Amino acid sequence: MPLLSLPCKRLTLAVLAPEQAALESDFYRRNQRHLARWSPIRPSDYHSPENIRPRLEVQASAFEAGLAVHFALLDPDNGQMIGACNFSGITRGAFQACYLGYHIDESRQGQGLMQEALEAGIGYMFDEQKLHRIMANYIPGNERSARLLERLGFEREGYAKAYLSIAGRWQDHVLTALINDRFETPEQRWSRRLA
Numbered sequence: 786m787p788l789l790s791l792p793c794k795r796l797t798l799a800v801l802a803p804e805q806a807a808l809e810s811d812f813y814r815r816n817q818r819h820l821a822r823w824s825p826i827r828p829s830d831y832h833s834p835e836n837i838r839p840r841l842e843v844q845a846s847a848f849e850a851g852l853a854v855h856f857a858l859l860d861p862d863n864g865q866m867i868g869a870c871n872f873s874g875i876t877r878g879a880f881q882a883c884y885l886g887y888h889i890d891e892s893r894q895g896q897g898l899m900q901e902a903l904e905a906g907i908g909y910m911f912d913e914q915k916l917h918r919i920m921a922n923y924i925p926g927n928e929r930s931a932r933l934l935e936r937l938g939f940e941r942e943g944y945a946k947a948y949l950s951i952a953g954r955w956q957d958h959v960l961t962a963l964i965n966d967r968f969e970t971p972e973q974r975w976s977r978r979l980a
């Protein structure tokens with residue numbers, strides 16, 4: 786059973802339990818070639834169920850501690866994992882922010898499924914986790930990712946040189962972010978109650 790399950794129109798967002806490692810392993814094995822261009826270089830057994838399970842345990846603890854939310858995108862018709870969107874590095878205090886990463890099965894691109902997943906995930910991060918800012922960064926030339934972020938309302942904030950080591954080399958990234966206009970500080974909430 787997932788730790789959290791958010792049903793959407795055409796898919797379900799789920800925080801997987803460690804026992805569900807095989808689902809994730811199957812997704813990454815199917816999509817190894819598709820994702821290689823946009824991913825760090827990993828050891829060949831990185832996506833085996835035995836190696837995924839301890840990572841899901843760490844992610845479950847991070848979820849319980851309010852430090853990260855790693856969602857698997859599940860196809861409700863057959864339970865298969867068809868993608869992932871991860872809200873990680875949650876920082877509280879004056880920042881109230883996190884980073885977003887995502888990828889979808891090669892054969893499920895071009896159907897608006899990631900947009901649907903991210904609308905739900907972002908809604909959850911803003912309304913339930915009460916974040917103020919979500920940051921998402923992409924390699925120049927990743928046009929699908931750029932279009933997706935633009936449709937979701939992310940705005941370009943900068944350009945970072947040699948930002949992440951992807952596909953074996955340090956690559957520049959376009960930096961974007963989405964701000965939660967509905968965010969209220971505790972003081973604003975209190976004033977609204979008094980008004």
Ligand SMILES: CC(C)(COP(=O)(O)OP(=O)(O)OC[C@H]1O[C@@H](n2cnc3c(N)ncnc32)[C@H](O)[C@@H]1OP(=O)(O)O)[C@@H](O)C(=O)NCCC(=O)NCCS
Pocket residue numbers: 819820823887888889890893894895896897898899900901922923924927929930932933
């Ligand atoms: C980036 C990635 C998630 C984008 O996936 P995607 O399927 O293009 O994204 P969306 O869910 O927003 O789908 C939008 C596309 O579906 C089409 N579409 C079809 N039906 C739709 C619907 N009902 N609603 C919305 N869009 C729909 C849109 O026209 C659009 O196509 P276009 O980009 O050719 O114009 C995917 O390409 C991927 O996993 N890439 C590899 C990993 C990666 O790059 N990750 C990001 C690193 S920064």
